[in-house]
Amino acid sequence: MKPKGAERLRPDAAGLSRAAAILRGGGLVAFPTETVYGLGADACNDDAVAAIFDAKGRPNFNPLIVHVADMEAAKTLVLWNVEAELVARAFWPGPLTLVLPLRDDAPVSSLVTAGLPTLAVRVPAAPVARDLLAAFGGPVAAPSANRSGQISPTRAAHVIEGLGDRVDAVLDGGPCSVGVESTILGLYGHPTLLRPGGVTEETLEKLLGRRLAERHPSEAISAPGQLRSHYAPQASVRLNATDWEPGEARLGFGDVPCDVNLSPSGDLEEAAANLFDALHRLDATGAEVIAVSPIPHVGVGVAINDRLSRAAAER
Incomplete structure (x- = not known):
């Protein structure tokens, strides 16, 4: 168990130097990406990676994403191909993770891959993560x-509330801009x-010139974020609510009466950026049920609905 309370670091030269030193010493540092705050450890240190699983209470069959500085760094860890080059040039740095065969000489801990022959890698866009x-x-x-299994963090306060005694430091870079985890492409x-x-x-299919296959829910876990119950508040979640029951906390979208609105104008990107913070806020009210307005299942709305459906799944 870590000492009570993580160091809260500013994302300046001193804070970044301190965070890097903690990582080199085998410690855990939470830091902001453009998607959500990540719980970082040296990917090549078995004990440090094991500490991630311990701090989160994460099952060891659930693999981790490895964040790297650039495409060349990724190529030292995975077997690159033409399609990887195409999508990486289009979307890196950014909220896209690629799952590729692990190189035999890759120095990453076997705990990262959960024993799989593949590795999930991405180059984040958030300046603090890159620094x-x-x-x-x-x-x-x-x-x-x-x-x-709990709500993902998009602010430093979310991390400190959930993991304050289990992480060595938090780099406070403010709220995350995208707000839902990266797309993962195998x-x-x-x-x-x-x-x-x-x-x-749709964007990936247009770039690649062909339809993507989709993972069947019954398939074994091959990447993060595939557990049926995930991203869940303490309250139960009721989806596609067009009316409200007494005592429910109301999470709205568009021009509807509610307690917290993901986007009054019906903007899906704004809704994605606000999703996890809104769930944190409503869960803190102590309501037993969070009722959620219907979210259009198009564009980034697909990712929002994926997170909400897992939050609402039986636990």
Whole structure:
């Protein structure tokens, strides 16, 4: 168990230097990406990676994403191909994770891959994440910085509330701009959408010139974010609510009466950026049920509905 309370670091030169030193020493540092806050550790240190699973209470069969500074760094860890080059040039840095065959000489801990022959890698766009990777100088394994299965954090306060006694430091870079985890694209066979996210399926298909396959829910876990129950508040979640029951906390979208509105104007990107913070806020009211307005299942709305459906799943 970590000492009570994590160091809260500013994303300046001193804070970044301190965060990198903690990572080099095998510690855990939460840091903001454009999607959510990640719980980072040296991806090549078995003990440090094991500490991620311990801090989150994460099952060890659930693999981690490794964050790297650039495409060349990714190529030292995975077997690159033409499609990876195409999508990485289009969307990196950014909210897209690629799952590719692991190189035999890749130095990452086997705990990162959960024993799979593939590795999930991405180059984040958030300046604080990029500055931390540069200061550290190596790959950083980083799932979302929350207890396993609970609401993802998009602000430093969310991390401190959930993991304050389980993480060494939090780099406070303010709120995350995208607000839902990265899209995960499998490129170890036919291109497969393993998790919807900030880069839409339609955009990827247009770039690749062919339809993506989709992972069947009954298939074994092959990437993060595939557990049936995930991103869940303490309250139960009722989806597609067009009316409200007494005592429910009301999460709205569009021009509807509610307690918290993801986007009064019906903007899906705004809704995605606000999703997890809104769930944190409503859960803090102590309501037993959070009722959610219907969200259009188009564009980034697909990712929003994916997160909400997992939040609403039986636990």
